[in-house]
Amino acid sequence: MRTAVPLVAVAHGSRDSRSAANVAALVEVVRALRPGLDVRLAFLDLSAPRLGDVLAAVAGEGCRRAVVVPLLLGSAYHARVDVPAVVAEARSRHPRLEVLVSDVLGPDPRLESAALRRLAAAGARPGDPDLGVVLAAAGSSHPPANAVVAEVARRWADGAGWAGAEPAFAAAAAPDVATAVERLRARGARRIALGSWFLAPGLLPDRVREQVLAADPRAVVADPLGPDPEVAELVVQRYATAEPSMTARYA
Known part of the structure; x- marks a missing residue:
């Protein structure tokens, strides 16, 4: 059974098809870790589906709340400007949908652990x-x-x-x-x-x-962080802290 509040994981997007495939693989790890969680993938630009379209679909299904988790390692322009702008537009278009936005992924020790694992796998x-x-x-x-x-x-x-x-x-x-x-x-x-x-x-x-x-x-x-289990756990944790009713279940 899926939760009533979808997790919308949003990445920046890229013309490089490897990027979207890598992010999709991370989302699959999140789904595997938390099978009851409704996880959806979105992008800000250059890749599909776009964040605004995913939020429109969520609203169209009758959901009253969604949590956007930015798949961003730091709080820079995309987190501070792009994500809030798209979310504000979605709130205006779909006033019955409450959209919460979690913290970005970093900083967090789990990102460091993942980066060190990638280095070790490469031989460093x-x-x-x-x-x-x-x-x-x-x-x-x-x-x-x-x-x-x-x-x-x-x-x-x-x-x-x-x-x-x-x-x-x-x-x-x-x-x-x-x-x-x-x-x-x-x-x-x-x-x-x-x-x-x-x-x-x-x-x-x-x-x-x-x-x-x-x-x-x-x-x-070393390879990028990608579909690392600790990164996936971090995505779920960001969702849980943004959506209080889920904290006990998924934190």
């Missing part, structure tokens, strides 16, 4: 003093979003037993990947690994991959 394990790790993210004009990534890299630098760990950004913020690699080599790193602070493949993950391989053709490159 903690405790290697010759290894320097670049933690690459999209980058934002909103400094607090970048600061979250820098803080994760700082914790890794202090506790993972590597030569160092540096944040890097694909756009809109510094340092870039090449600068991060230079800093790591100055600290004695003989080998480089690229950690991913991206949810899914796409243009920006490809960009940072190309940049790190240009700096070090032997660099180890």
Whole structure:
């Protein structure tokens, strides 16, 4: 039996078909973890279905409430502007539908765990003093979003037993990947690994991959976080805290 309040997981969207497929795989993990939960996938742009269309379908089915969970790693432009704008329009068009919006996914230790698992799967394990790790993210004009990534890299630098760990950004913020690699080599790193602070493949993950391989053709490159069980649990937890009646059941 499904719950009466749908979880609408909304990702940014991409022209790269790998991105939508990866997000859809994450949503399938959420469904597998919580079979009674009505989980729907939506996108802000470039992919279908769009968030507004999904909310219209939910309203058309007679639902009185929906919870939008932004599949965003930080609170930057998409979370602060795009999602609220679409939700406001949906509320105007469907006044009988109450739309709640949860927090974004980050920051949360489960994202760090997933990123470390992706690094380990690529061959970059903690405790290697010759290894320097670049933690690459999209980058934002909103400094607090970048600061979250820098803080994760700082914790890794202090506790993972590597030569160092540096944040890097694909756009809109510094340092870039090449600068991060230079800093790591100055600290004695003989080998480089690229950690991913991206949810899914796409243009920006490809960009940072190309940049790190240009700096070090032997660099180890981790996959985006993708359909990780802890990320799926985090999605459910964000839903539960936004929808109080579900907290006891799904938190």
